[in-house]
Amino acid sequence: MIEHFPFYLIVVVLIVLLIMLGNKIKVAYPVLLVLAGLFISFVPGIPVLKIDPELIFIIFLPPLLYEASWANSWKELWHWRRIIGSFAFVVVFLTAISVAFVANSFIPGFSLALGFLLGGIVSPPDAVSASAILKFVKVPKRMSSILEGESLLNDASSLIIFRFAAIAVTTGQFVWYNAAFSFTWMVIGGIGIGLLVGLVFLKAHKKLPTDVNMDIILTLVTPYAMYIVAEEVHASGVLSVVSGGLFLSYHRHAFLSSSSRLRGENVWQSFVFLLNGLVFMLIGLDLPEIIAGLKKEGISFYQATGYGLLITLVLIIGRMVAAYGALITTKIASHFITVADKNPGTKTPLILGWTGMRGVVSLAAALSIPITLDNGAAFPQRNLILYITFVVILVTLVAQGLTLPAMIKKIGLPDFDDHLPGEETEKQIREELARESLQYLNLHHKIETEQSFHLQKMIRYWENQLQADETHVVSDEIKSIYKNILDRQRELLLFKNKNEQRIDEEIIRKFLHQIDLEEEKLRLE
Incomplete structure (x- = not known):
């Protein structure tokens, strides 16, 4: 051989x-x-x-x-x-x-x-x-x-x-x-x-x-x-x-x-x-x-x-x-x-x-x-x-x-109404993830949010999709908060996938993949 x-x-x-x-x-x-x-x-x-x-x-x-x-x-x-x-x-x-x-x-x-x-x-x-x-x-x-x-x-x-x-x-x-x-x-x-x-x-x-x-x-x-x-x-x-x-x-x-x-x-x-x-x-x-x-x-x-x-x-x-x-x-x-x-x-x-x-x-x-x-x-x-x-x-x-x-x-196959349109689904998921993240910060980390540039940056991103200065060092405490937010987002996606039949699971997996990338990026910072 x-x-x-x-x-x-x-x-x-x-x-x-x-x-x-x-x-x-x-x-x-x-x-x-x-x-x-x-x-x-x-x-x-x-x-x-x-x-x-x-x-x-x-x-x-x-x-x-x-x-x-x-x-x-x-x-x-x-x-x-x-x-x-x-x-x-x-x-x-x-x-x-x-x-x-x-x-x-x-x-x-x-x-x-x-x-x-x-x-x-x-x-x-x-x-x-x-x-x-x-x-x-x-x-x-x-x-x-x-x-x-x-x-x-x-x-x-x-x-x-x-x-x-x-x-x-x-x-x-x-x-x-x-x-x-x-x-x-x-x-x-x-x-x-x-x-x-x-x-x-x-x-x-x-x-x-x-x-x-x-x-x-x-x-x-x-x-x-x-x-x-x-x-x-x-x-x-x-x-x-x-x-x-x-x-x-x-x-x-x-x-x-x-x-x-x-x-x-x-x-x-x-x-x-x-x-x-x-x-x-x-x-x-x-x-x-x-x-x-x-x-x-x-x-x-x-x-x-x-x-x-x-x-x-x-x-x-x-x-x-x-x-x-x-x-x-x-x-x-x-x-x-x-x-x-x-x-x-x-x-x-x-x-x-x-x-x-x-x-x-x-x-x-x-x-x-x-x-x-x-x-x-x-x-x-x-x-x-x-x-x-x-x-x-x-x-x-x-x-x-x-x-x-x-x-x-x-x-020409018909366009069956089994799933919501892809763009509509992605827009809906982004809005729900942003809403869930903001709600979590307001309930659990309101003081830290007022004091932390990076949490404020994330809020601005979720609200306006704006970019902020990347030169600031992220503290371990803020990393922990962001990790908790990512976990909440992941839980929301898994819940939606399990309970909403008309949402295509491929789109859910795409967002889960993005969350994994964010978590990996956070780990390497």
Whole structure:
């Protein structure tokens, strides 16, 4: 491996350059990385990037899922819980069934168990791809919330299907009541272990004398601990990371200092940036080895490509049907129960149905298929499953990924009234923060305010947004007062986020980030 280290460094630099190019020409970077990896893989003498199938999940999934959990809004997740739950569980299960029966009917040598294995691999859409594509176009907040929430949960449901199908293939039997018990334990155990491990790390952050570097290291260890502990007791490691990540994200201001939040955010953005880049590059780089495996098994390249396109078509049609099925179900359900939106319109399901790009999880699941069975025999159809997965990822990324922005601009999505306008929300929050700060000073520090230049300066800033002379030294007492004010502002923002559904949490997080910056600046003065 050490002799190929310069090549790995070149790959990392190339990932950065391609993402810069993607931002420049407004093309989602997963598309460019997959195509670049595919092109590089055919260059003579290029080293083969190989990862142990048993390590692929542990290396990539825990940090990617954990970061996604921190980026997601629990408020939005709960608000759109019905449609997110239906897409993340019901649609994934129905998609796996569809793929299983089509594969069993049209692909020679494919049993139903192998079909379900393939269905579990290709059923979950990739959030990274969708987010990278939607970055270049404006979409309603509800759509991004639904896609982000779906991506958190559909990985767990698809990988549960994948695990049961793999057991059926390796053992040759499927006992439904054992499967039902295992499924229940995987869900409940996974969520419970995630929350428990999350609570342990929360207490560790609060009780131990950690500094910023230690806090960041603990956050890097946390998702791996959640995943490994859950998998060791045969629960869902994915659900463990997701539930634990959401729990810690919700309480982030209770156990992390402003310095740890600010610096940790930078570390995590760089870490996840690198992991995502490597995974999408790996998709393209892995194709020659997959094709070589097909030749060994005597499977025609064109025939295998046809199978891949068939499964891709099943996935695209299935998601479209599910999207409009959700629209019909919502209209019917609105007569009996309260739903988040009685009339979502016909354009939104079209876009939601077209955002079915596959990526990281599908690749990880396919690569994790063992090379041999327990008895030493070769795992049946492994190379064909890998190739079909590659075709699905490539076609959905390129075809849907490149056309999605144009489709969104062409049809013109409606401007839903889910959230207050951004400028109006920011103005309202600034006024409330200023009012809360002034009220706190008047109630608790009226004398100090009359005597302190810096407190008067802050008052003038809140009242008139004026700048004052920065040459005065800030005393420890004034720093303490200002720190208390920042704490009050943070409490107000968290309260508003929790109790006012129409305020976009992204705006709340923007103000919380600014308060963290103010606190860090105060600490350094």
